[in-house]
Amino acid sequence: MFRALIGPDNGDATAAQLCARAIILFLLGIAYIRIAGRRTFSNASPLDIVVALVVGSNLSRAMTGKAPFWPALAATLLLVVLHRVFAMLTLRWGWLAKVMKAQPVTLVRDGVEDRKAMLWHGIGEADLRESLRLEQAETPGEVRLATLENSGKISVIRRASGAG
Template sequence: MTWLHHIIGPDDGSATIAQFCARAVILFLYGILCIRIAGRRTFSNLSALDLIVALVVGSNISRAMTGKAPFVGTLAATLVLVLLHRLVALATVRSNWLALFVKGRPAVLVRDGEIDGKAMLRHGISKEDLIEGMRMEQVAHLNEVALATMERGGKISIIRKTRPARPPV
């Protein structure tokens, strides 16, 4: 361990420029390792759990970088958190109960062009948020919406009403 402390410097913020650069290289590689272990999903479609893990991992790496926390202990605790996140993610695939507990369930906001005001209020979705979600799906009018759902990841998904087929000309 002495060799590592020689490379990364002390944990009191008094490391040399070269030691901070060594920390940066180690933490960059460590961050890639954490992403590979946690899975790409963790840092792309952020659920509440994914967001918390991403913030804590970033915070821990930052503190290890600046010497505000013990380097090795911080990396060990971060790795435990990432592994725990990965295990919970794998367990939610196998357990519907755990998936509902961790991820919640989707909420229907619009059905057949009719807004469910209670669902929107319960999930903190304004009409402007709904209209934004519709624009993202290239839907201009509420009467075009068969189903709008607040998904477990926080995205609003839209299913258009089917249009009757046009007769051949």
């Protein structure tokens, strides 16, 4: 009965069967994202982005019949659960967090830009200036610390008033 609902896995599903797959996968996709946790998409790390892309790709292939329905869902669920397990383990073991996540990088310290760090991480002068302006700082001289965070955002701590 379920096979009649979702159609064959060879790409020959009817429009109604593809719609049934879409509904099932929509609900399962939400469940998978709930299992993975909120961090999968907010302040995404490279690992989070890869997992999200693979989950989307797997669900898409299962929906269109380009991959067998149940095996594709099982593999996707395994990936989401592994992601969640590693996320929990990185909270427990700092060494694993360093392996799995990016580390914050100082771009400006006490008004002095670290051009080498900026070049290495692909942060141009315009990118840095934009981040400074968003924090109401016009120049690096007004900044005590600017850091490229794990999320890819540049955080800025301004110098105390009257400094620099």
